[in-house]
Structure formats: C-alpha cells, structure tokens
Amino acid sequence: MQALSNRKIVLAKRPVGEPDATCFRLETEPVPELEDGQILLRNLWLSVDPYMRGRMSEGPSYAPPIKLGELMIGGTVSEVLESRAPGYERGEIVTGYYGWQDYAIARPADGRLYKVDRTLGPISTAVGVLGMPGHTAYFGLLRVGQPKPGETVVVSAAAGAVGSAVGQIAKIHGCHVV
Numbered sequence: 001m002q003a004l005s006n007r008k009i010v011l012a013k014r015p016v017g018e019p020d021a022t023c024f025r026l027e028t029e030p031v032p033e034l035e036d037g038q039i040l041l042r043n044l045w046l047s048v049d050p051y052m053r054g055r056m057s058e059g060p061s062y063a064p065p066i067k068l069g070e071l072m073i074g075g076t077v078s079e080v081l082e083s084r085a086p087g088y089e090r091g092e093i094v095t096g097y098y099g100w101q102d103y104a105i106a107r108p109a110d111g112r113l114y115k116v117d118r119t120l121g122p123i124s125t126a127v128g129v130l131g132m133p134g135h136t137a138y139f140g141l142l143r144v145g146q147p148k149p150g151e152t153v154v155v156s157a158a159a160g161a162v163g164s165a166v167g168q169i170a171k172i173h174g175c176h177v178v
Contacts, residue, residue: 004031008101011066015056023056024072031103034084039106039113041078043098047127048074050160072100075127077116085109093118095126129165137165142173149174 005028012025034040055066055073066073076098080088085108088094093116098104106113116126128134140162147153153170155177157163167177 004103005029006031006101006103008099009072010069011056011072013068014058015053019053019056032105034082034105037085037107037109039080039085039088039094039108040082041076041094041096041098041104041106042081043076043078043102043104044093045077045124045127046074046100047076047131047133049133073097074099075132076104077123077126078104078106093123093126095131128161133161134165137162137169141166141169147173147175150176152176152178154178 007026007028009024010027011023013023015023031040051063052072052074054061055063058065074097075095077093077095078098080090080092080094081103083089088108094106094113095116096104096106096113098106116123120130125131125134141147141153145153147170153166153175155163155167155170158167170177
C-alpha cells in the first residue's frame with residue numbers, strides 16, 4: 001500500500017466558554033506500517049457529541065480530560081483498508097472511538113472495535129441511533145427510568161440525538177411524551 005498521510009485534529013488549548021477554532025490544531029503525520037494484530041482504518045463518519053466539551057476541560061468529570069496536544073476523541077465509522085488481524089477483512093465497516101482523524105490503527109484485542117451490520121440501516125447510524133446516542137437513550141430510559149405504558153415522559157432536550165431517541169422509544173412503549 002502506498003504511504004498515507006494522516007490529518008488529525010488535536011486539542012491546542014482549553015476553551016473558556018464556547019470552543020472556537022483556536023482551541024484546535026490540524027496536524028499531519030505519516031500513517032505507520034501495520035504490526036501483527038492491527039488493522040488500518042479510514043474514518044468515514046465522525047460523531048460530534050456534547051460530552052466532548054466536558055472532555056476539553058480539566059475539571060472533575062466522569063471521564064478524564066483530553067490532554068493538550070492530544071487527538072480529539074470521538075466515535076467513528078470506518079472502512080478496513082488493510083488487516084493484519086484475524087477476523088477482519090479489507091472493505092468491512094467497523095465502529096469505534098478513533099477520534100478526529102482521517103486514518104486510525106486499531107487493535108481488535110483492545111475491545112474498542114465493532115463490526116457494523118450494513119443491513120440494519122445506513123452506516124452513519126452506527127454513530128447515531130444505532131450507536132452511543134441510541135444506546136444511551138435506550139438503556140437510560142428503559143433500564144434506569146423504567147417507564148410504564150400511560151406514564152408521562154418529559155424530555156428536556158428532545159432536539160439532540162439522545163433526547164430525540166428517548167422520545168421515540170417512550171412513545172413505542174406507550175408513554176405520553178412531552
């Protein structure tokens with residue numbers, strides 16, 4: 001395979017208030033050769049989610065902050081370009097958390113890589129309703145909230161990916177949704 005250059009976005013400074021372009025820096029680096037057990041991915045879709053803002057800050061949170069100069073995190077849908085790992089073939093579509101970059105080296109043994117079933121819907125849904133936002137909505141509503149048919153479910157952020165899915169799941173389960 002020809003030598004590839006990877007463009008990636010790193011956190012350049014911590015935002016004060018709303019992040020702007022000065023908080024990020026574009027870097028380019030060569031894509032390294034694969035080692036045994038690794039897969040080369042080309043990221044096709046990237047999820048940009050509200051939790052990322054919290055990860056840009058140093059304050060206490062449920063997840064550690066991104067370090068300055070480190071790759072911006074984010075869910076991805078990717079195509080396998082090359083594989084030196086059993087069970088993964090060129091052309092397969094996978095999802096994981098490989099961040100704001102063109103290419104990523106994945107190691108399936110790390111447990112962060114999942115194959116995408118193309119028959120379930122467009123591959124972009126793997127970072128949407130069939131990905132983290134959908135899982136958050138489903139498990140948050142049904143396992144934590146445990147609404148019963150006929151109950152009222154109030155969704156205060158129904159315009160977002162998680163909130164819109166919560167509203168739909170609640171309706172499917174016979175709830176009145178506000």
